[in-house]
Amino acid sequence: QKEVEQNSGPLSVPEGAIASLNCTYSDRGSQSFFWYRQYSGKSPELIMFIYSNGDKEDGRFTAQLNKASQYVSLLIRDSQPSDSATYLCAVMTGTASKLTFGTGTRLQVTL
Amino acid sequence: SAVISQKPSRDICQRGTSLTIQCQVDSQVTMMFWYRQQPGQSLTLIATANQGSEATYESGFVIDKFPISRPNLTFSTLTVSNMSPEDSSIYLCSVEEGEPGQGAGELFFGEGSRLTVL
Numbered sequence: 001q002k003e004v005e006q007n008s009g010p011l012s013v014p015e016g017a018i019a020s021l022n023c024t025y026s027d028r029g030s031q032s033f034f035w036y037r038q039y040s041g042k043s044p045e046l047i048m049f050i051y052s053n054g055d056k057e058d059g060r061f062t063a064q065l066n067k068a069s070q071y072v073s074l075l076i077r078d079s080q081p082s083d084s085a086t087y088l089c090a091v092m093t094g095t096a097s098k099l100t101f102g103t104g105t106r107l108q109v110t111l
Numbered sequence: 112s113a114v115i116s117q118k119p120s121r122d123i124c125q126r127g128t129s130l131t132i133q134c135q136v137d138s139q140v141t142m143m144f145w146y147r148q149q150p151g152q153s154l155t156l157i158a159t160a161n162q163g164s165e166a167t168y169e170s171g172f173v174i175d176k177f178p179i180s181r182p183n184l185t186f187s188t189l190t191v192s193n194m195s196p197e198d199s200s201i202y203l204c205s206v207e208e209g210e211p212g213q214g215a216g217e218l219f220f221g222e223g224s225r226l227t228v229l
Contacts, residue, residue, distance in 0.1 A: 034217070034218070042222070042223075043201075043203055043220040043221060043222050043223045044154065044203075044220050045220075046217055046218065046219060049217055088153060088154070090154075090218075097142050097144075097159075097207050097218075098144070098156055098159070098169075099154075099156070099218055100156075101153040101154040101155075102153060103152065103153040104153055
């Protein structure tokens, strides 16, 4: 079983719609959860992090964490073509500051 | 966030040679890491670069293949030794901001070094 799992996609949503990206993780001791956006040929860019159960909102982005279900998601409201990228879920376990990444979900926002 | 500069940004290398990648940060950081992203894959942690001591390597990575230096809190190098085509990858330097080692840090990445081994 992979430590961090994501659907590779592509996930296609029309412009203006809500994109929902999902991630599950295997280590119940995981403490911190991150979403990175990676454009083709570029390095990952941190867009959200969440530590506590529930929702965290930042502009058009909402991260949702459910530790009991070992599930973290990212919602993107009013999706724009510029949101088209690969979204990487990353999980930090322990205090060593090391991240385990999922394989990413490719999002395509269509006009 | 810290500005992280890597060089070279890309290179084409011959089998059997070695290449050193440099990572320069514009501020002092405690935690610095080296990741690899193979074509079509996600990121895999190679090692934690420790200032003034030997790097801490992850399972599957060894010092002879990936020697790392960290002479101060703003600079690190990763060498990919005796390269083979399987080493063709993007190598990324990352630093942690926020409280180091407290599980609350946010990692930021350099632009990466894309290596192609022929």
